[in-house]
Amino acid sequence: MISCAKNPYAFIDAEVLKVTDETSNIKTFTLRPRADISFRAGQFMEVTLPGIGEAPFTPSSNHNFKETLDFTIMSAGRVTKLLHQAKAGDVIGLRGPYGAKYPLDVFKGKEVFIVGGGVGLAPLRALLYALFNDVNDYKKIILRYGARSPSDIVYKGEIDSWKTKAGHVDIMVSCDVGDPSWNGHVGLVTTILKTEGLDVNNAVAIVCGPPIMMKFATFKLLDLGFKDSQIYLSMEKNMSCGIGKCGHCRIGPYYACKDGPVFSYDKIKGLPNIWD
Ligand SMILES: Cc1cc2nc3c(=O)[nH]c(=O)nc-3n(C[C@H](O)[C@H](O)[C@H](O)COP(=O)(O)OP(=O)(O)OC[C@H]3O[C@@H](n4cnc5c(N)ncnc54)[C@H](O)[C@@H]3O)c2cc1C
Ligand code: FES
Numbered sequence: 001m002i003s004c005a006k007n008p009y010a011f012i013d014a015e016v017l018k019v020t021d022e023t024s025n026i027k028t029f030t031l032r033p034r035a036d037i038s039f040r041a042g043q044f045m046e047v048t049l050p051g052i053g054e055a056p057f058t059p060s061s062n063h064n065f066k067e068t069l070d071f072t073i074m075s076a077g078r079v080t081k082l083l084h085q086a087k088a089g090d091v092i093g094l095r096g097p098y099g100a101k102y103p104l105d106v107f108k109g110k111e112v113f114i115v116g117g118g119v120g121l122a123p124l125r126a127l128l129y130a131l132f133n134d135v136n137d138y139k140k141i142i143l144r145y146g147a148r149s150p151s152d153i154v155y156k157g158e159i160d161s162w163k164t165k166a167g168h169v170d171i172m173v174s175c176d177v178g179d180p181s182w183n184g185h186v187g188l189v190t191t192i193l194k195t196e197g198l199d200v201n202n203a204v205a206i207v208c209g210p211p212i213m214m215k216f217a218t219f220k221l222l223d224l225g226f227k228d229s230q231i232y233l234s235m236e237k238n239m240s241c242g243i244g245k246c247g248h249c250r251i252g253p254y255y256a257c258k259d260g261p262v263f264s265y266d267k268i269k270g271l272p273n274i275w276d
Contacts, residue, residue: 008243011048011093012037016086017068022154026119027084028060028072033094039063040101041130042123042234042262046242047071047083048093055079056239056257059097060122062129069094072122072154098242100262102127102206102232110204111140113226115217117189117209121145121154123234124208128162135166139202143171146189146213150175150182189213190220200225208234215275218265228266235260235274 018030039045040063048054061070075084086092112131116124124143131141143162147153153173163171174185174192185192189209205221207214214233221231237256240248249256252271254263268274 009095009241011046011050011054011095013091014069014094016088016090016092018088019086022072022156023152025075025084026072026154027075028070028154029083029086030061031069031071031092031094032067033069036066037069037094037097038066039069039097041104041126042102043097043099044123044242044257044261045069045071045094045096045098047073047079048095049079049082050093052082053079054093054095055083056098056236056242058123058126058234058261060125062133063126064129064133070125072119072125074119096242098257100260102130102262104130107131107204108137109139110202111142111198112138113198113203113205113221114141114143115189115193115205115207115209115221116143116145117213117217118147118152119154120209120213120234124206125155125158127206132162132165132169135169138168140168140170140198141165142198143169144189144192145171145173146176146192146209147173148176150179188216190216193217193220193224195224200230204230204232206232206234208236211275228269229264231265233263233265233268235263235268237261 012035014031014033020028044056044058046054057071059069060072075081172192178186207217235256237249240246242257244255244258
């Protein structure tokens with residue numbers, strides 16, 4: 001008998017419904033997959049340009065929305081530069097979702113302290129929407145977001161609306177460098193990580209951003225009294241297959257694509273090159 005195993009690299013067609021310019025090099029693509037895709041916040045998918053290549057991205061939309069998915073994508077290299085040329089009506093491919101989700105059950109009843117940098121707010125937007133779905137299950141939701149400059153802030157039109165989701169959502173944005181239009185805080189995101197009014201013993205911290213920001217934010221959180229096991233990191237390691245076959249994404253004994261990309265710091269602390 002001939003076995004017809006399913007091709008693990010097969011992708012689903014998805015139509016580009018809308019392209020939103022977030023910054024000069026970041027766009028949000030709203031896609032309508034032509035088959036059901038159900039992801040949980042924190043998981044990622046491979047976005048495919050047929051005949052060209054694919055790259056991993058975390059959906060940035062509410063995982064409760066089944067009809068459409070958002071991906072917020074920074075133009076970095078070959079695949080992303082071509083993706084940035086996609087327009088409404090184009091069809092691209094999606095495979096996944098893959099990897100570990102944020103452990104929302106662990107976060108319940110706690111103060112959830114979220115730290116984002118740059119386009120790292122994309123997976124955190126999916127997390128925020130997941131928290132907002134059951135906002136009263138969490139004691140407090142705190143977002144501290146850093147961008148290089150006011151023009152590098154993503155989701156500008158949305159961030160203010162997140163503050164009104166419930167009485168216990170607290171959001172602060174900082175820019176490394178200000179400009180005349182900016183009357184918010186100026187400084188690296190680590191300068192707005194403070195624990196006044198926060199019960200660190202009953203909190204978790206979630207960090208996503210460029211590796212250097214993740215490193216210093218993690219060290220600051222440890223200084224503030226968070227334990228290794230209370231800090232969750234989205235490890236966006238270079239990936240290829242996305243399904244635990246090629247070894248590109250290894251972090252010590254783990255594969256970021258299968259065992260992560262979300263890891264608690266105690267699990268990976270001390271492993272080589274985690275901040276690269
Ligand atoms: C699980 C996961 C989720 C991700 N989610 C998002 C997202 O939501 N939005 C987003 O904009 N990006 C995200 N990324 C990063 C994204 O996958 C890369 O920017 C993309 O693969 C670059 O592909 P490219 O072909 O355009 O660039 P390439 O031509 O492959 O490389 C361009 C440059 O980017 C560097 N690079 C490539 N991949 C990575 C990476 N993973 N981390 C750091 N540097 C890299 C290369 O070393 C090179 O310097 C995610 C990555 C992972 C692993
Ligand atoms: S990307 Fe191939 S093993 Fe993780």
